[in-house]
Amino acid sequence: MGPETDEALLRRFEPVARFTKGDRFFPMDAERYVRACSLWVRRPGEEAVCLVPHGKLTPGLLAEPRRDDFGTVHYLMFTDPKEAKGLVRPRARRKALREALQGPGPTEEVFKAGRGRLARVGYVSRVMDTLFTLTFLARGRVPGSTAAAGRVAYTRILADHEHYRYHGRVVRQSGWVVLQYWFFYAFNDWRSGFFGANDHEADWEKVFVYLSESPSGEYTPEWTAYSSHNYAGDVLRRRWDDPELEKVGEHPVVHVCAGSHSNQYAPGEYLTELELSFLASLARMLGAARTFWRERLRQYGDDEAEREDGTPAIFRIPFVDYARGDGLTIGPGQDKEWTPPVLLDNPIPDWALHYRGLWGLYTRDPFEGEDAPAGPMYNRDGSVARPWYDPVGWAGLDKVPPPIETLRTVKEQKAAIEARRAMLEAKIEEKSCELKGLGVETLAARGHPHLRALHEDHRRRIGELSEEVNRLRASVAADRVLSNFLEGYAQRLREGDREPARAHISYAQQPASETKLRASRLAEVWAAASVGIMLIVFLWLALDERGEYLVFALSGSIALFLFVEAGFRGRLIRLVTSATLGLAVVAALVLVYEFFWQIVVVAVLVLGLYVLWDNLRELRR
């Protein structure tokens, strides 16, 4: 397939991207970005060195091979630190933007957060959030005014040449034709612009459309996969007939999250949770305790308190991803049309193939959230990224044959199973004969003391062989069942039956409901202020109250805070249940402490009586 055909195919299914009002960065040409950058290198234990200054870098220079020591990081710098320093004051920012805006530029619509993320989550998460914010004091991070400088620099590029461009690639893998739409953004201002988790220069996001190809060469869209933070697998994928997948003609609609540029299928506000890896073992222990509580003790457990993998949600920091879709829309027939795309294949551009460094500022953040990403082909460590070399597996589609191949795959699988079954049956026959022979020899040896060793050896071998034959028969039985199911599935396929469109999704991100978003302003204020007020009250009580009343005062104030919190969040039932069960645990410990031996005696007595009753009951039958 030639590049023209690839481009035509890409343009036929190119997405419609809906942004949130107030978003400042849109998909752009990566080469123009490179020309606006400087190139730097940081070798282990050394200060960063500028290799190519601002205004001198070209995609060709970027692609030049660079040999260096292990641990060396090459990175681009989009913003000029000197310019960024001058943009700390809002007035200076406005002036710089006015100067940059010589023509049409990015949207000037203002973002309004609405109900904050803190009002949507509990106390522990809010305390964790405070701690996470404090970690920025110790971690490397993108300086405060860099986002403003990035905006000015991006506005200059747009003023020079307004364009909204994606980078396209067509890949054929496992029977699928994958249309890759790579979106490059000059800046991720999620933290500074939209109360998110991080800021970084440069952002590569992607939307893949999976086509099946008929023998006559016709293409049918079957699936889409949108990149969303670090998620991978089935959760990213939607079938073309899924009602959640909005389309404009043949163009899938992407709702781009403000700042983070994560992609969503439906408009709305999404709660995205950042997992703290150092608390993972504690979270797993709590998850195990919760499973014991629910499954062994048959007690009720709150589904909202844990996530899809069973770990408690309290150890994750929540952030809101605003994918409202009420801002600029880019796509065929929309506010802005896509500029003709840059193709990333046949051949791969040198800057994509040879430059393995970061595409923006390297902050040395140990969590990597503030470091710029690498290019479309690579991970930050320079290894080739899975979406590039395995776009089918990245979306969990490697186990799904294209529709045209499904029936054939089922038949092949059934044939393979039947062949295996025939082989196993032959083996069973052979082993059975051997088993019978051994059995006869064992019977013959009985009653002859001098054949004791032979008798015992035969018995051992009979046991082993019998176990093996049993395993083989179980496999044959399972294969027979599987073969029948495959036949049934093939029949359903012949009748045109398909699996439900969302059968592959175990956990789908959902936007916050209207009810949740309608919470009062008072609840938001409470959420923002309560953690701080609670700490101040505790400190005041500790300094003011002494002796026996301190514990009561602290307990009372905690209870009051929790009660108000539960009221705001509509979780009084949960609070009452937790408090009562907590008291029940304390009371149980008191009983065990006071009556340990009596409890042991009663337990043994009850056990004895039960055994007696059970045995006597058997005698009466």
Add this chain to the structure above:
Amino acid sequence: MAELAGSRSSWPVRANGLLLVLQAAGLGGIGAYEVYRVDWQQVEADLSLLPETLDLPETVVLPETVEGAEHAVVTVLVFAPPTVLALLAALGFLFLLRAGWLLAMIVQGLSLLACLLLYSAWTPMFIYPVMLYCIVMALYLNSSDVRAAFHVGQRTGLPQVATRGP
């Protein structure tokens, strides 16, 4: 108040109602017994011998009768709210109101709190059976079967999350 739907014939509803009536009777009985066994005339006489101040120094030892009366009053005070609420919860079950479950759970919490308070004060013996009863009741009320019967914590309108497919 929301009514329970389809639980008229559910036996956990009836069992809980009965257990709550029993609990109310027990707690009320304990309070009544504590009040009954105090010789209030003697208490009055002993009190008249004490200095007329509310802020007694710690060195003053109260007579046994006065201390017993104090215990009886505290017991009644801490057990009265759960007793009343237990009756209300039982009525809630009788009229198949969903709030009955929440009231019943609050009763267990208050009763346990009262017992722990008394345990930390003068440790009367009656608190142990009450604690045991409340522990069993709390676990029973929180069991999946009972909560399902009362539709407590059952959310509707959740996003459709299908089972894992291929």
